[in-house]
Amino acid sequence: MQTNRPLILVTNDDSVEAPGFHHLIESVKEFADVIGVAPAEPQSGQSSAISVNKPLFITEVKYFSTPQTPIFKVNGTPVDCVKLAMHAIVPRRPDLILSGINHGSNSAVNVIYSGTMGAVLEGCLIGIPSIGFSMLDHSWAADLNGTTLTIKKITGAVLQHGLPAGICLNVNIPAGCTPEGIKVTRSAKGCWNKEYAEYTTPEGRQYYWLTGYFDNVEPTNSETDEYWLSRGWATVVPTAADMTAHDCISGIKTLLQLSD
């Protein structure tokens, strides 16, 4: 690896084998030295989960690794990957942490459950500009070429200008097309419905498997990430690592009938 270029740490939640991870690495190599550290197994829906009680191993993945772009896997979550990369893998502090390209949307409320964004929030907490990229197609066979220009534009700008303290970016990109452009917007509000399929074991015991569909509860003309994605735009949602609802502190004080 060169040492006079910026350094980008790339991770994801779909595992080190996911095409989106390698497409993201290829897309940003022109800007910086790149190190990839990804989960050994798929970690979709792992949010900011950390492995609190198990041994973590780092394995260089010879099949993908090159001297210029070393690639490692960790038997943990996306946040584990970032933490352990910082502790034991990167040769210097990264200038940028990227996560993705996730195979599937992380728009709207899904940011809460997203392992992709878990890694990004971790980067943000340790003070490194961090961006998550997701494409709206779950298939690993999906054509990722339409994402490249969006990734380059956003990565280049953030490498140059940084991000405000405590803020990371959640980028979603429509599937199967070159986006109309990029909109900076907010997460759509909504929730999941009909969340479980029900089955019965051979022994007659009932079990449940997560499924369901997302209900966007926004008015149809609200300009959210869902709104712009459905119109073919890539979306960028500035995302705060501090979840304090600062505007509500005074109201909650009143509600709890506290005097000061």
Added chain:
Amino acid sequence: MQTNRPLILVTNDDSVEAPGFHHLIESVKEFADVIGVAPAEPQSGQSSAISVNKPLFITEVKYFSTPQTPIFKVNGTPVDCVKLAMHAIVPRRPDLILSGINHGSNSAVNVIYSGTMGAVLEGCLIGIPSIGFSMLDHSWAADLNGTTLTIKKITGAVLQHGLPAGICLNVNIPAGCTPEGIKVTRSAKGCWNKEYAEYTTPEGRQYYWLTGYFDNVEPTNSETDEYWLSRGWATVVPTAADMTAHDCISGIKTLLQLSD
């Protein structure tokens, strides 16, 4: 169960066997019918993780369950517990979702990793007032009696007045004392350091185990949750389920050099 009283769903992340879970249930029985649905195994650090690819089973825990207060376990995460309770367990929509009492702090940045708060955020996303309670002692042998008045006061007020849409509460309670009182405040900023202990397997392979210490990076007189907890107060942090940094949308647009 009676049907003319409010209904409270109680969950946690330390598992159905944790003393904090049962202390929380006992503390709020006077207000409402209570159903407990907790993870079968400890889920600390599971954040808002969901089980996307495994069968989930619901088991009534006869040892704890009574006709008045049925207790179930689910082989999943705290968020799985809330989702599956809503899908298949509760006889009517709960008026309140409580999570805890967590054995250990969920102050400051730790809300991001907290399984306790994962369940609370899930309740908030589905529009039910939700509160997480944590006590600053990891020991399951800790005396929990000092938490009772704080739990009753906050639960009673929220049952009566509800919470603003999209806002839940993260309550932390000092260990081993009756708190001085309750402060509504914000999360302290900080980060974890020296995060891994290093070991070697009998075969000579290196592995890593999560540990570390939390660095509060706030000025010493900043009135955060850490500040008040260290002075013997219980803290309430209003927490937003929407992580959009609304104030930054315009700035990020400029940073990315987007025209509208």
